[in-house]
Structures are given as structure tokens and as C-alpha cells.
Amino acid sequence: MKKNTHQFIQEYKGIAAFGMDRESDEETVMFYLQKFSEDTFMKALIPRLSDRELEEIYEWVHGYLKKYISESEYHSLFLKDR
Numbered sequence: 001m002k003k004n005t006h007q008f009i010q011e012y013k014g015i016a017a018f019g020m021d022r023e024s025d026e027e028t029v030m031f032y033l034q035k036f037s038e039d040t041f042m043k044a045l046i047p048r049l050s051d052r053e054l055e056e057i058y059e060w061v062h063g064y065l066k067k068y069i070s071e072s073e074y075h076s077l078f079l080k081d082r
Contacts, residue, residue, distance in 0.1 A: 003080040009034040 008030050016031045017024060035041065049057070065074060075082040 006034045006038070 012027065012031055014024065014027050014031070016028045018028045019025065046054070065078065069078065072082075
């Protein structure tokens with residue numbers, strides 16, 4: 001069984017336009033992040049990033065995880081190891 005899903009992007013019918021309203025903004029961020037994290041795209045992008053850019057992305061993601069997600073949620077929702 002797969003642990004990871006990107007179902008939102010498969011079903012999304014919106015316009016992926018930021019700045020219209022909160023709901024559209026949330027959907028657009030979900031759209032961008034799911035497209036961004038697609039394996040083929042990551043394989044093209046990651047080698048082009050500098051060491052510092054890799055660190056910046058890691059620190060940005062890690063910072064938001066620490067700020068908004070509990071340890072229990074980190075394991076159950078993010079790592080999916082519980």
C-alpha cells in the first residue's frame with residue numbers, strides 16, 4: 001500500500017490563481033506544492049540548486065513543520081510512520 005498521495009492535484013478543477021480569496025489561495029498553494037514535489041520535476045530541479053538553496057528549502061519546510069505541526073502529527077501525517 002502506498003503511504004504518500006497527491007490526490008488533490010488529480011481532482012483539482014480550479015484555476016490555480018493566487019490573490020483572489022483565502023480558499024483559492026489555499027488551493028493554489030496545494031496545487032503548486034504537489035506539482036513541485038512530483039518526482040520527475042524534482043529530479044530536474046534538485047541537481048541545479050546550490051548547496052545553500054537546498055539548505056534554504058530544507059530550513060523553510062522544517063521551520064513550518066516545527067511551528068504548526070505537533071510531534072504526533074509530524075509522525076502520523078508527515079512521516080506516516082505511526
